[in-house]
Amino acid sequence: MKYRRLGKSGLKVSELSFGSWVTFNKQVDSKLAEKMFGICFDAGINFFDNAEGYEAGESEVVMGNALKSLNRPRDSYCVSSKVFFGSNKNPTPTQIGLSRKHVTEACHQAMKRLQVDYLDLYFCHRADPETPIGETVWAMHNLVTQGKILYWGTSEWTADEISEAYEFAFENNLTPPTMEQPQYNLLDRKRFEIEYAPIFEKYEMGTTIWSPLASGALTGKYQEGIPEGSRASLKGYEWLKKHMIDSDRGKARMEKVNKFMPIAEELGTNLTKLAIAWCLLNDNVSTVILGASKPEQLKENIESLEVIPLLTEEVQKKLSSI
Numbered sequence: 001m002k003y004r005r006l007g008k009s010g011l012k013v014s015e016l017s018f019g020s021w022v023t024f025n026k027q028v029d030s031k032l033a034e035k036m037f038g039i040c041f042d043a044g045i046n047f048f049d050n051a052e053g054y055e056a057g058e059s060e061v062v063m064g065n066a067l068k069s070l071n072r073p074r075d076s077y078c079v080s081s082k083v084f085f086g087s088n089k090n091p092t093p094t095q096i097g098l099s100r101k102h103v104t105e106a107c108h109q110a111m112k113r114l115q116v117d118y119l120d121l122y123f124c125h126r127a128d129p130e131t132p133i134g135e136t137v138w139a140m141h142n143l144v145t146q147g148k149i150l151y152w153g154t155s156e157w158t159a160d161e162i163s164e165a166y167e168f169a170f171e172n173n174l175t176p177p178t179m180e181q182p183q184y185n186l187l188d189r190k191r192f193e194i195e196y197a198p199i200f201e202k203y204e205m206g207t208t209i210w211s212p213l214a215s216g217a218l219t220g221k222y223q224e225g226i227p228e229g230s231r232a233s234l235k236g237y238e239w240l241k242k243h244m245i246d247s248d249r250g251k252a253r254m255e256k257v258n259k260f261m262p263i264a265e266e267l268g269t270n271l272t273k274l275a276i277a278w279c280l281l282n283d284n285v286s287t288v289i290l291g292a293s294k295p296e297q298l299k300e301n302i303e304s305l306e307v308i309p310l311l312t313e314e315v316q317k318k319l320s321s322i
């Protein structure tokens with residue numbers, strides 16, 4: 001495992017990390033999570049991603065229990081949470097968004113559920129047009145000075161919103177964001193490569209990228225239908241199935257997957273590993289957050305590191321042309 005600096009901070013994160021969206025508390029319980037974290041630690045993974053909104057906070061409970069059982073030194077790994085969507089299924093207006101109140105309380109609640117004294121990374125899960133950006137920056141800065149969070153960042157903010165947060169922090173001598181958590185994979189490139197290009201240059205922002213396999217589409221396993229137990233088959237994720245498969249957009253993406261697959265085969269690997277390895281070719285990626293519902297998937301995904309040297313410029317051009 002190699003380690004990359006999280007933007008211009010001094011924090012070194014493993015180039016592959018592990019997240020819990022959809023899986024923890026739905027497909028993965030604390031016992032299985034413990035096994036999967038064991039695989040991660042053995043491979044050198046040092047960052048685990050979570051959010052208040054995943055399974056209404058229960059994903060953090062599963063992660064907290066599993067990490068506690070493993071009893072690794074707290075200074076040897078990083079955990080995150082994200083604030084915005086709330087952890088209450090029927091939230092009141094003060095239980096969501098990026099107000100000082102919710103940002104502060106969500107941090108306290110996440111630390112409790114994760115059974116940690118501080119969060120290493122804390123993200124604004126989306127931008128909140130109903131809270132002045134300065135209020136959120138101040139709230140994050142205060143949490144940093146209180147030692148409750150170490151680095152703060154954004155997730156799926158526009159380049160303009162991110163710039164506003166940096167500029168407000170600089171003008172007021174507050175702690176600026178360190179990282180953004182955007183989607184980035186072979187099928188979703190535009191925001192990361194085009195919209196963010198100027199702010200990577202200007203702020204040296206780090207990134208913890210999500211859905212490297214586009215929720216599993218880039219494994220190729222949906223080409224013959226929807227496998228039983230897969231993400232697109234889960235109750236409550238019908239919207240994702242539509243987005244991934246049952247829409248014009250989904251169909252067009254699946255056609256691209258069909259074209260990617262033989263390129264992986266020609267290289268003697270598979271699309272899953274190629275797709276994950278491809279994300280790491282971009283220097284603006286600090287870490288690729290893996291998702292897995294089974295230990296075997298996690299092991300396979302970690303093996304993608306071996307595929308990086310196969311991705312020559314010629315191969316990259318072929319992929320880009322699709």
Ligand code: NDP
Pocket residue numbers: 018019020021022023027049050125155156181182209210211212213214215216217219221229230231232272289290291292293294296297298300301
């Ligand atoms: P992926 O795109 O890699 O999708 C992961 C899913 O694909 C798995 O749960 C599994 O689903 C399937 N899969 C993974 N590996 C394999 C394999 N080798 N063979 C077959 N199927 C496989 O990542 P995620 O979408 O899970 O995103 C990763 C992390 O990023 C999340 O856990 C979360 O921490 C973060 N995230 C952040 C977001 C944000 O807004 N900030 C949004 C989304 C994610 P199954 O077995 O059920 O089919």
